[in-house]
Amino acid sequence: MTSALYSSAPDTAVERHTFSVLVENEPGVLARVIGLFSGRGYNIESLTVAEVDRVRRLSRINLVTTGSRMIIEQIKNQLDRLVPIHKVRDLTVEGAHLEREIALIKVVGSGEKRVESLRIADIFRAHVVDSTNTSFVFEMTGRPEKVDAFIRLMEPLGLIEISRAGVVAMSRGTDGI
Amino acid sequence: MTTDPTKTESRAMTGAEILVQALADQGVEVVFGYPGGAVLPIYDALFRQNRVRHILVRHEQGAVHAAEGYARSTGKVGVVLVTSGPGATNCVTGLTDALMDSVPLVCLTGQVPTHMIGNDAFQEADTIGITRPCTKHNYLVKQVGDLSRVVHEAFYIARSGRPGPVVVDLPKNVVMAEGEYTTPSDLDAPRHGSYRPQMEPERAKIEAAIELIANAKRPLFYTGGGIINSGPQAVQKLRELVQLSGYPITNTLMGLGGFPASDKQFLGMLGMHGTYEANLAMAECDVMIAVGARFDDRVTGRLADFSKGSKKIHIDIDPSSINKNVRVELGIVADCGRALDALVEQWKARRCKPDATALKAWWDTISTWRAKDCLRYRQSGEVIKPQYALQRLYELTKGKDVYFTTEVGQHQMWAAQFLKFEEPKRWMTSGGLGTMGYGFPAAMGVQVAHPEALVIDVAGEASFMMNMQELSTMMQYRLPVKAFILNNRYMGMVRQWQEFFHGGRYSESYMDSLPDFVKLAESFGAHGVRATKPEEVDQAIRTMIETPGPVLADILVDQAENVYPMIPGGAAHYEMKLGPDHGELKETTDKGMVLV
Known part of the structure; x- marks a missing residue:
């Protein structure tokens, strides 16, 4: 008997997993996914959705969630059994993958702080997409942790508003979803 | 036109x-x-x-x-x-x-x-x-x-x-x-290419399962409603595999009839009000073969202590049922019938021989549990015991073309304990949701499908009143459904939990201002019959069966009777309580207040 056939040992440690879900682009499909999470008490850390194939009417949901191994496995199976869901991929389990997020960050201030914010934005390769005499809106793209780090640095420099798009994800390598 | x-x-x-x-x-x-x-x-x-x-x-x-x-x-x-x-x-x-x-x-x-x-x-x-x-x-x-x-x-x-x-x-x-x-x-394929239930089991997993099953010392089959839903192949292959192996089998509430109740290898229903032998076998087995069952909390009791020593094989068509409540060693996503067919085929191909000595010892242990006769009760005096009424109902309908439905509560559990099912699709009860008011309209649907059969709704008076308006439908379409009402003037299961876990304070569980069920039946143009003493039970049942058209049988039963055995909610299988007839005292306490 090969051990690969058997489920692994129980584990209560909380893990963060990123799912990519290919769904039928039809009314109510997002409500089904969200209803599943709220109804069963699962967490949603981030969720993005957009059409990715107009001809086949497919949308892709990228979803970041947390839970024990057993919960994560449940989430995958519960998603998979929804009728309009084509594919569910747990990218975290399946290996190397990319995660990117776009954010708009508004910073208001003047003098030294204003200069400092611009200098840090440069290091992070964030772009200025709007500016007044006393404010900037930065656009930045990167791994969620990079966005977190940038926001932390902006906090003392007059940060007043954040808008984040949520995680988009994809596996590395030659395989498609 | x-x-x-x-x-x-x-x-x-x-x-x-x-x-x-x-x-x-x-x-x-x-x-x-x-x-x-x-x-x-x-x-x-x-x-x-x-x-x-x-x-x-x-x-x-x-x-x-x-x-x-x-x-x-x-x-x-x-x-x-x-x-x-x-x-x-x-x-x-x-x-x-x-x-x-x-x-x-x-x-x-x-x-x-x-x-x-x-x-x-x-x-x-x-x-x-x-x-x-x-x-x-x-x-x-x-x-x-x-x-x-x-x-x-x-x-x-x-x-x-x-x-x-x-x-x-x-x-x-x-x-x-x-x-x-x-x-x-x-429509050759439904538009949703996304909907593809997995029917065939993975070959390698079937082989691994056979290895585990054949080498078990204290094996147990635990099967549920999935066997019945899957159809005749599952029922037949399950019988074959249980027979070939000689292993014991228990059924869930939903699975009753999936295996013949009269078979020597059948241990009865398991779970909160299951038999002593079924639950202890669950606790003590070394290989559990779960087929079309979903490890419901009424089956597992306290999860941390659920069958700790066993390796578990779980066959289910729904992947989300596997590893939901209980971690299993081997999960097989497949239709029960096809998986059992593959298991039987492998068992034969490999000429599997169970460990006879170990199996004998296992059956000896099970015999000592069976000897407890956990469903024993005493019918004495002037008051009808609900168990007695059901036992008589079973005896007097045995061999007939009969279907049973139930409502939800004590009567449902007694029905599950005392009615015996030899084949599937004869027993309809609300298992998961526990819907009071299910049985009477469900019986109506059964009768529509089987116009010549005897269809009996085993009810409590509280549940019956939740959907009794359907008696009018039954009159209109001449659906001769029989409601066998175990009337204890209480919401019996609520009262039982209040007695056990809430200091005997019967808060709102008493059914006051009940109708006269005989007259109620008559007002619809149906027939009513009543039994108030044990010696009237047989006659009431006979009249109920023999009278054409719908009949309400009002069976006045012991108000204080409790369902035993019982695994209190959130307890482990080995903490199972037997009834007062087994010398175990009833407890009236606040301490046991339970979460589930």
Whole structure:
């Protein structure tokens, strides 16, 4: 008997997993996914959705969630059994993958702080997409942790508003979803 | 001029005609429903044909439970037709019940015209939103062109994979519009390529399972409703595998009848009110073979102490049932019938021989548990024991073409303990949701499917009163359902928990101002019979069976009787309590207050 056939040992440690879900682009499909999470008490850390194939009417949901191994496995199976869901991929389990997020960050201030914010934005390769005499809106793209780090640095420099798009994800390598 | 909408192929049809044609092509013989404004065009189309029969219920909840009874006693899809708004919301309990117990249903709900959706129109409800979490899938049909495809797809989804209820919401303008009909055969694959239940087991896993099963020292089969849903192959292959191996088997509440109760290898039902031998065998086994069962909390008790020493094999068609509550060593996603077939084939091919010495020792242990005779009770004095009434009911109906349904509570558990089922689809009970009021309309649906059979709803007086209006339906359609009411003037199971866990304070569990059930029956034009003493029970049962038409049997039973054995909620199998007849004292305490 090969051990690969058997489920692994129980584990209560909380893990963060990123799912990519290919769904039928039809009314109510997002409500089904969200209803599943709220109804069963699962967490949603981030969720993005957009059409990715107009001809086949497919949308892709990228979803970041947390839970024990057993919960994560449940989430995958519960998603998979929804009728309009084509594919569910747990990218975290399946290996190397990319995660990117776009954010708009508004910073208001003047003098030294204003200069400092611009200098840090440069290091992070964030772009200025709007500016007044006393404010900037930065656009930045990167791994969620990079966005977190940038926001932390902006906090003392007059940060007043954040808008984040949520995680988009994809596996590395030659395989498609 | 009247035209039969089911016979018009060439001309343009209205949505209502398309719907009725689709039902007929899906093999639907009967629809349980209740009309209203939004579904009037559909009722008009039903009126002008005679392939699909309609049973007019007295409350929409009754329609859904009747369809459940019909579905579970035949294996076919049950069909419900109701109007918008309250018609649809009244179905929610039944739909949830069907979802929990994996019953294939298609529920057609009327809806206000598409241009009025969202305007708080008269009898408008967000049916799709409301029923999303209590259906396997649901549809809002926005164009008549989608109608036949959606209806065929709904039937396919309801009956395939893990069966369940599907709602199709039908705006009035869609069923009035003209469109084209597509037959089911035009739909080779449903549009949702995304819906593909996994039927075949993985070969390597079957081999691993056989290895575990054949080498077990203290094996146990634990099988559930999945065996019955899967069909005759599963039932037959399960018998074969249990016979070949000589291993013991226990059934869940939903699985009763999946294996013959009279077989020596059958340990009875397991779980909270299961037998002592079944639950201790679960606790002590070294290999557990779970097939079509879902490790419900009423089965497992305290999870941390659930069958700690066993390796578990779990076969289920629903991947989300595996590793949901209990971690198993080997999960096999497949149809039960095909998996059992593969197991039997492997068992034979490998000429498996169980360890005879170990198996003998295991059966010896089980015999000592059986010797406790855990369901023993004493019928003495003037008061009818509910167990006695059920035992007599079983004896007097044995060998007949009989179907049983139940309501929910003490009577349900006693029925599960004292009625014995030799074959599947004879026992219909609300297991997952625990819906009081299920049994009487469900019995009605069973009777519609089996007009010549004896159909008995084992009820409590409290549950019976939740859907007793259906007696009127039974009178109208001459459905001779028998309600066997174990009347203890209490919500018995609530009272039992209050006695055990809430200091004997019977808060609101007493049924006051009960009707005279005999007169109640008579007021509907049905027959009523009553037994108040043990010696009257047999006669009451005989009269109930022999009287044509619906009968209410009011059996006045011991008010203080409790269901034993019992694993208190959240306790472990080895903490099982036997009854006072076994010398164990009843406890009246606040300490045991339990969470589940």
